[in-house]
Amino acid sequence: MGELSPCCGTNRSYFWKLLACFVVYVLFGAVVFSAVELPWEMKMRRELDRMKSSFLLEHSCLLEEQLDAFLSTVLDANNYGISALRNASNDQNWDLPSSLFFVSTVLTTTGYGHSVPFTSGGKAFCMVYSILGIPITLLLLTSLVQRLMFYVYWAPITYIHMQWGLSVNTVARIHAVVTGLIVIGCFFLLPALAFMNMENWDYLQSLYYCFISLSTIGLGDYLPGKSGRHPSLQHLYKIAIACYLAVGLIALLIVLESFYELRELQRFVALIMGRPDREKQLHVMEKEVAITASKLEAEGLDDCGAEGRSADEPTPETAGQPPAKQ
Numbered sequence: 615m616g617e618l619s620p621c622c623g624t625n626r627s628y629f630w631k632l633l634a635c636f637v638v639y640v641l642f643g644a645v646v647f648s649a650v651e652l653p654w655e656m657k658m659r660r661e662l663d664r665m666k667s668s669f670l671l672e673h674s675c676l677l678e679e680q681l682d683a684f685l686s687t688v689l690d691a692n693n694y695g696i697s698a699l700r701n702a703s704n705d706q707n708w709d710l711p712s713s714l715f716f717v718s719t720v721l722t723t724t725g726y727g728h729s730v731p732f733t734s735g736g737k738a739f740c741m742v743y744s745i746l747g748i749p750i751t752l753l754l755l756t757s758l759v760q761r762l763m764f765y766v767y768w769a770p771i772t773y774i775h776m777q778w779g780l781s782v783n784t785v786a787r788i789h790a791v792v793t794g795l796i797v798i799g800c801f802f803l804l805p806a807l808a809f810m811n812m813e814n815w816d817y818l819q820s821l822y823y824c825f826i827s828l829s830t831i832g833l834g835d836y837l838p839g840k841s842g843r844h845p846s847l848q849h850l851y852k853i854a855i856a857c858y859l860a861v862g863l864i865a866l867l868i869v870l871e872s873f874y875e876l877r878e879l880q881r882f883v884a885l886i887m888g889r890p891d892r893e894k895q896l897h898v899m900e901k902e903v904a905i906t907a908s909k910l911e912a913e914g915l916d917d918c919g920a921e922g923r924s925a926d927e928p929t930p931e932t933a934g935q936p937p938a939k940q
Contacts, residue, residue: 628885666681669681707729708729709849710849711848711849711850711852711853712729712839712852714852714853714856715839715852715853715855715856716729717747717856718856718859718860719832719859720740720743720744720747720748721744721747721748721751722751722830722859722860722863723748723830723832724827724830724831724832724859725830725832725834726832726833726834726837755863755864755867756867758864759864759867759868759871762864762868763868763871763872764906764909766793766868767789767793767868767871767872767875768905768906769906770789771785771786771789771906772906774789783876783877786872786875786876786877787876789872790869790872790873790875790876793868793869793872794869794872794873797865797866797868797869800865801824801828801858801861801862801865801866802821802824802825802828803821805820805824805858805862806820806821806823806824807820808820809823809824809838812838812843812851813836813838813840813843814843815836819836822836823836823838824862827859827862828859828862828863828866829866830863838851838852838855839851839852839855
């Protein structure tokens with residue numbers, strides 16, 4: 615048997631180091647969340663027990679088992695998006711706009727969990743619908759992002775490289791950072807202001823909702839359309855949020871793809887994955903720029919040819935006249 619190449623051993627070493635860093639990162643996150651959230655949870659538990667005991671003392675005719683059964687029913691209904699509070703929104707969870715919002719969260723794998731099917735038929739249809747719909751959605755998003763990358767990534771980089779003479783790698787870095795800042799402003803910072811106006815949230819809560827939604831984490835602790843503000847706009851509001859999720863996810867994928875095209879990141883991925891064609895991957899950007907330049911030049915020649923043909927076409931006044939003699 616042949617010996618393993620040094621490159622293979624190096625890639626394996628990088629993989630185990632990355633795995634160790636990931637495990638440490640997971641443990642670090644668990645420790646931080648536990649330290650921050652556990653005291654608040656214990657405080658809420660004590661407060662809830664105190665309020666429950668006080669309520670039973672004030673209503674001695676009510677048994678604790680009866681109160682527990684009532685609270686269990688209310689909590690079960692709340693898990694299905696139905697609130698027993700008087701000041702809660704009376705909007706239905708399964709009208710057409712709400713169903714469209716639910717479908718958008720399912721197909722984009724956001725899954726807030728605020729509205730879930732509670733009938734057997736609805737649960738069965740949700741499974742079948744998701745099995746077919748999620749792969750189609752991912753395929754459509756991938757195809758759309760690849761098409762948009764030519765116009766929002768390769769074309770600007772090629773133009774700046776050819777016009778200003780900057781290196782392709784430098785332009786790619788600048789373009790990735792600028793694109794990321796634009797997406798952060800247009801799909802995180804500005805929408806957070808809009809959610810502040812429509813919901814009973816502060817700016818941090820609104821920004822948190824935007825991040826959790828577009829990253830498809832979808833914890834479901836903040837849900838739009840539950841505040842009761844602007845009731846006449848609730849249906850349009852939910853449709854707008856569904857569109858926001860779709861367009862924002864596409865923009866976020868474009869940013870990720872832009873950073874992935876950077877040579878430094880591809881070098882790092884090549885070290886982890888152990889691909890044998892590393893040299894080829896290091897020059898992918900130059901080849902893409904050359905292809906993009908040829909496409910742009912071809913489009914320019916086609917436009918010039920079209921203008922030349924339109925200039926040589928006979929006008930109605932000259933149509934039918936013999937050509938002028940030389």
